[in-house]
Amino acid sequence: MNKTILHLDLDTFFVSVERLQDRKLEHRPILVGGVSDRGVVAACSYETRGFGVHSGMPMKMAKALCPEAIIIKGNAGTYSKHSDIVTDIIKEQVPVFEKSSIDEFYADLTGMDRFFGCHQFSSELRHKIIKETGLPISFGLSVNKVVSKVATNEAKPNNELKIDIGTEKPFLAPLSIKKIPMVGDKTYQTLRNLGLRQIKTIQEMPMDMMQRVLGANGAVIWKRANGIDNSPVIPFSERKSISTERTFDRDTIDVIKLRGILIAMTENLAYQLRRGKKLTACIAVKIRYSDFNTYSKQLKVPYTSADHILIPKILELFNTLYNKRLLIRLIGIRFSHLVQGHYQIDLFDDTEEILSLYNALDKIRERYGDKSVIRASGMGAKTIGRMQNPFNGQPPSVLAHRKQ
Numbered sequence: 338m339n340k341t342i343l344h345l346d347l348d349t350f351f352v353s354v355e356r357l358q359d360r361k362l363e364h365r366p367i368l369v370g371g372v373s374d375r376g377v378v379a380a381c382s383y384e385t386r387g388f389g390v391h392s393g394m395p396m397k398m399a400k401a402l403c404p405e406a407i408i409i410k411g412n413a414g415t416y417s418k419h420s421d422i423v424t425d426i427i428k429e430q431v432p433v434f435e436k437s438s439i440d441e442f443y444a445d446l447t448g449m450d451r452f453f454g455c456h457q458f459s460s461e462l463r464h465k466i467i468k469e470t471g472l473p474i475s476f477g478l479s480v481n482k483v484v485s486k487v488a489t490n491e492a493k494p495n496n497e498l499k500i501d502i503g504t505e506k507p508f509l510a511p512l513s514i515k516k517i518p519m520v521g522d523k524t525y526q527t528l529r530n531l532g533l534r535q536i537k538t539i540q541e542m543p544m545d546m547m548q549r550v551l552g553a554n555g556a557v558i559w560k561r562a563n564g565i566d567n568s569p570v571i572p573f574s575e576r577k578s579i580s581t582e583r584t585f586d587r588d589t590i591d592v593i594k595l596r597g598i599l600i601a602m603t604e605n606l607a608y609q610l611r612r613g614k615k616l617t618a619c620i621a622v623k624i625r626y627s628d629f630n631t632y633s634k635q636l637k638v639p640y641t642s643a644d645h646i647l648i649p650k651i652l653e654l655f656n657t658l659y660n661k662r663l664l665i666r667l668i669g670i671r672f673s674h675l676v677q678g679h680y681q682i683d684l685f686d687d688t689e690e691i692l693s694l695y696n697a698l699d700k701i702r703e704r705y706g707d708k709s710v711i712r713a714s715g716m717g718a719k720t721i722g723r724m725q726n727p728f729n730g731q732p733p734s735v736l737a738h739r740k741q
């Protein structure tokens with residue numbers, strides 16, 4: 338059976354939120370990101386695109402390319418709030434949807450045509466979001482996620498595009514190979530060096546030729562170029578979480594040790610988030626006292642996966658939670674409200690150096706294990722970590738240090 342997949346994507350999301358708050362920013366070139374010379378562009382308005390500006394670029398370079406741009410320091414809290422408002426509207430209308438990033442959603446509308454036209458439904462949902470949030474949003478509608486995502490990008494800004502069943506290949510054919518989701522700068526260069534420019538050329542090639550050049554990735558790219566994609570919509574659940582906890586050999590009241598363990602736990606879970614390209618928007622600390630009474634406290638946070646943002650918040654939660662001078666048997670932390678996303682986007686205070694520091698540390702962990710680099714303050718808790726991939730559907734490993 339043919340599926341009907343909707344892809345929704347807010348247009349220049351951070352810029353649009355800034356414009357909601359200050360109408361004078363309308364139609365002006367805007368750069369959102371770190372404001373220091375060492376900062377990074379997190380988002381840029383359409384008015385800056387003609388100057389060669391793109392997100393991920395050093396702010397200094399963007400400023401040089403587009404000197405008249407207005408530069409705004411991003412605010413992860415505000416963006417998270419608006420992302421949640423949009424999510425709630427979608428949740429109300431479509432019970433099963435995927436939140437693939439802070440500003441992007443997929444929904445499987447298969448079967449809905451019997452009751453109500455999918456296109457009409459999508460169009461009404463889009464206009465409802467625009468009306469209720471004031472934020473421009475675009476959508477693509479087709480038989481799968483890949484074609485819908487490409488359609489959304491072609492529809493932008495603030496528009497919609499439906500690709501009729503059977504017209505996927507001709508729709509993709511004239512587009513640049515750069516528009517295939519997952520073709521990054523490196524793959525693009527490789528394909529360009531082979532003389533490929535339009536998706537049409539890949540469509541005319543045999544699949545194994547692509548496979549020979551690019552390995553397993555080549556086959557995926559070939560399928561995508563031909564409009565073939567079977568990936569399912571993964572339902573978004575705010576309850577989806579990763580967690581870790583520790584039961585002590587001997588109950589403890591040693592606050593310095595407890596804080597060290599919490600730091601090590603946070604550092605490790607944040608690394609797991611980054612490794613799974615995920616962000617959290619809700620963190621929790623759990624304490625079990627020696628009398629088995631268990632308490633936990635949670636806190637909503639702007640979407641992040643950065644240790645230096647999470648650690649102080651975890652310690653703060655622990656401080657408010659640990660108000661009895663009682664022996665502790667167990668402590669644990671949990672991150673939930675997970676969405677797909679890159680941690681760079683919320684680091685508006687940070688510089689290229691911090692971003693590359695995280696990259697370098699994570700590379701060392703990838704290669705030598707997750708205990709190879711740790712904060713000095715968490716060094717006392719050497720046995721925290723060594724978690725397998727927490728996003729493979731398996732329950733997280735519980736670090737038990739005594740027989741339960």
Ligand SMILES: [Mg+2]
Binds near residue numbers: 348350440
């Ligand atoms: Mg977007």
